[in-house]
Amino acid sequence: RKEVEQDPGPFNVPEGATVAFNCTYSNSASQSFFWYRQDCRKEPKLLMSVYSSGNEDGRFTAQLNRASQYISLLIRDSKLSDSATYLCVVKEGGFKTIFGAGTRLFVKA
Amino acid sequence: NAGVTQTPKFQVLKTGQSMTLQCAQDMNHEYMSWYRQDPGMGLRLIHYSVGAGITDQGEVPNGYNVSRSTTEDFPLRLLSAAPSQTSVYFCASSISLAGELFFGEGSRLTVL
Numbered sequence: 079r080k081e082v083e084q085d086p087g088p089f090n091v092p093e094g095a096t097v098a099f100n101c102t103y104s105n106s107a108s109q110s111f112f113w114y115r116q117d118c119r120k121e122p123k124l125l126m127s128v129y130s131s132g133n134e135d136g137r138f139t140a141q142l143n144r145a146s147q148y149i150s151l152l153i154r155d156s157k158l159s160d161s162a163t164y165l166c167v168v169k170e171g172g173f174k175t176i177f178g179a180g181t182r183l184f185v186k187a
Numbered sequence: 188n189a190g191v192t193q194t195p196k197f198q199v200l201k202t203g204q205s206m207t208l209q210c211a212q213d214m215n216h217e218y219m220s221w222y223r224q225d226p227g228m229g230l231r232l233i234h235y236s237v238g239a240g241i242t243d244q245g246e247v248p249n250g251y252n253v254s255r256s257t258t259e260d261f262p263l264r265l266l267s268a269a270p271s272q273t274s275v276y277f278c279a280s281s282i283s284l285a286g287e288l289f290f291g292e293g294s295r296l297t298v299l
Contacts, residue, residue, distance in 0.1 A: 121290035177229030
């Protein structure tokens with residue numbers, strides 16, 4: 079089993095749609111959680127951290143369920159500019175950072 | 188705002204050649220790291236450093252060396268390039284172990 083697993087992509091959605099990405103992690107002792115965004119042939123950039131209480135940043139909502147070892151990202155009112163690959167990232171402590179393989183999102187006009 | 192700067196952006200090597208990927212950051216971050224990204228896989232940690240003079244191995248260190256003589260610079264050396272090292276390499280820095288990773292633009296390496 080992979081340490082961090084994400085939904086297989088790609089997701090193809092129309093503008094304005096709501097889309098949800100899921101991620102599971104294997105180490106119950108993992109300490110912190112993030113979603114990064116990576117545009118085609120670019121470097122990853124932090125989208126948002128994920129907190130146990132859930133957190134929202136504009137159209138983006140992240141949730142963490144430690145009991146189920148599950149992280150989610152919800153994007154509402156999708157824009158063309160949201161087209162990218164979304165990476166689930168889990169920090170286990172020390173310098174160990176595990177990246178998911180990513181889920182590609184295509185938002186169509 | 189330069190952030191993390193990587194050079195070169197593209198490189199083609201022949202098997203057995205050596206080279207150095209350069210990485211510099213101007214944010215005074217103590218923590219720096221090198222990752223490789225291959226299709227269908229998450230980024231994998233090659234080497235990291237928690238400060239000048241301190242380096243350690245990550246998940247896939249074989250075939251690579253690093254050094255950290257200054258806070259700003261963290262070069263990655265390929266000792267004898269192999270086709271399996273064809274990948275995109277990212278350098279990253281962060282202000283703390285738990286903090287956001289800031290990545291360079293990446294270096295695309297092809298080994299023939």
